[in-house]
Amino acid sequence: MANTRLFQSASAQSRLPAAMAVNVEGAPAYALAPRHRLAQYAATGCLNSTYYASAEAQLATVLELCQDIDPQFIAQTAVYCRERSHMKDMPALLLAVLAAQGAAQLAPAFSRVIDNGKMLRNFVQILRSGVTGRKSLGTRPKKLVQAWLNAADEKTLLAACVGTAPSLADIVKMVHPQPRQAWRAAFFAWLVGKPHAAALPPALAAFEAWKRERNLPLPPVPFQMLTAQPLDRAAWVQIARQGGWQMLRMNLNTFARHGVFEVEGMAELVAGKLCDPQAVATARVMPYQLMSALLAASDAVPAVVRQALERALELSLVQVPQIAGRVVVCPDVSGSMSSPVSGYRGSATSSVRCIDVAALIAAAMLRSNRQATVLPFEQGVVACKLDADASVMDNAARLAAIGGGGTNCSAPLMRLNSTKALADLVIYVSDNESWIDATRAGATATMVQWQLFKQRNPEARMVCIDIAPHATTQAGERDDILNVGGFSDDVFRLIATFAAGQLQPAHWVGEIEAIALSEH
Incomplete structure (x- = not known):
């Protein structure tokens, strides 16, 4: 008798579009459309070198894409990646592109993207570097920067004082803002080292007084x-009391070194701030950043503070959907996923790898969908025992501990087909650089296996979450397949909308195109 599996696969493949592109590994893949490609790079690229691409290559790709994409979508992508993906460098780069183009969309996008002093410095630094074709700010960008400086309150301006290249003082010297309030004029004069007749604003005046009288x-x-001044433990305790959420998260080891947690009640106070639901939501923290804080916390950080970080991690995942039906989650644990999620940055390189993010997403989905099946894969599906009752961090750690091997994106679907499994939603979390299952012609192995899977599960949908800046996918976009990039909580919202059949036909790109560029 003829091999039914062989001829069934051939029949399925003949009905599928051929994979006409190749991925970085040289294996067949489907090219993302230009707009989708820009969104993918903007939502995942941190302009640092990754496992497959250098920082220079990412920059060149984004600039090349922007040459053929209309300014409206570039502006919408910048807003999306700042407000929903919580990115920093890429939105600033896209604004610089709009500035170099003289696009009318710069002003409304600027008001949405430049929401703090760091973003302002990023924008000015990129524009002045000349990578977008000009080194001067130009009239319109200069006016936008002036308006930001003249509208920011004292707290925002003080926060903007932290950082260099350029510093806030450098920017003030570049654009020469003309403040209407006396306190603001005094602030800018103090900033650039000039005398000022008016009184300094309250916080800055208190700082100058404190430098003179340390008591x-x-x-x-x-x-x-x-x-910059010598500080005793009492001063560090006060810093912790006054600190904002992000500042506390990033400086736990510093507080431990200076004895802050040895003071009665301080560990509980810091813990209470870290796991405050409103503070977590306002901070726009990415789940992987909390994982990073947990991994980096030394033994000197008290258990109650560590537990607060875990609670904050759970709070940051509130958008993880509970899906109606059977769910399968497939995290990629291959060798290429060992790359830092935000790229290599020398001594500032994040301890969180792509595999950690994939594991975190899988563990979070299992937490909300307790009957979900998790199929980690590399060259094949890897056995890993998870506990739906365990914390997200515990299950993520178990998955992330696997690691290694080549990438075979079709492996989970092959396993599901071999066991004749039924499912309503299959979620991949990968860098999509599959090569173990490379085909000689026709569709990718992933698409062939998906087609076979659909014969048993005609209403099933597949989501491919790509957490790295790439231009191809193993599963081409269509009504039942969603390709989305990024690692913010907005990915979970898109999964829920898509699973419910409520996402617009253009899928992720359509979500970006729907953003109204009104100034806030």
Whole structure:
């Protein structure tokens, strides 16, 4: 008798579009459309070298894509990646592209993307570097920067004082803002080292007084402005009391070194701040950043603070959907996923790898969908026992501990087909650089296996989450397949909408195109 599986596969493949592109590994793949490609790079690229692409290559790709994409979509992508993907460098780069093009969309996008001093410095730095074709700010960008400086309150301006290349003082010297308030004029004069007739605003005045008389109360300024001076434990305790959510998350080991947690009640106070639901939501923290804080916390950080970080991690995953029906999650644990999620940045390289993010997403889906099947894969499906009752961090750690091997994206679907499994939603979390299952012609192995899977599960849908800046996918876009990039909580919202059949026909790109560029 003829091999039914062989001829069934051939029949399925003949009805599928051929994979006409190749991925970085040289294996067949489907090319993302230009708009989709820009969105993918913008939502995942941190302009640092990754396992497959250098920082220079990412920059060149984005700039090339922007040459053929209309300014409206570039602006919408910048807003999406700042407000929903919580990215920093890419949105600033896209604004710089709009500035170089003289696009009318720059102004409304600027008001949405430049929401703090760091983003302002990023924008000015990129524009002045000349990578987008000009080194001067130009009239329109200069006016936008002036308007930002003249509208920011004292707290925002003080926060913007932290950082260099360029510093806030450099920017003030570039654009020469003309403030209407006396306190703002005094602030800018102080910033650039000039005399000022008017009184300084309250926090800055308190800082100057504290520098003269160290027995005064600690001023409410960014702690980086204080640490240039010698500080005792009491001062560090006060810094922790005054610290914002992100500042606390990023400096737990520093507080431990300076004895903050040895003071009665301080560990509980910091823990309470870290797991406050409103503070977590306002901070726009990515789940992987909390994982990073947990991994980086030394033994000197008290258990109650570590537990608060875990609670904050759970809170950051509130958008993880509970899917109606049977769910399969397929995290990629191959060797290429060992790359830092935000790229290589020398001594500042994140301890969180792509595999950690994939594991985190899989564990989060299992937490919300307790009957979900998790199929980690590399060259094949890898056995890994998970506990639906365990914390997200525990299950993520078990998955991330696998690691290694080549990439075979079709392996989970092959396993599901071999066991004649039934499912309503299959979720991949990968860098999509599959090569073990490379085909000589026709469709990718992933698409062939998906077609076979659909014969048993005609209403099933597949989501491919790509957490790295790439231009191809193993599963081409169509009504039942969603390709989305990024690692913010908005990915979970898109999964829920798609699984419910409520996502617009253009899928992820359509979500970006729907953004109204009104100034906030």
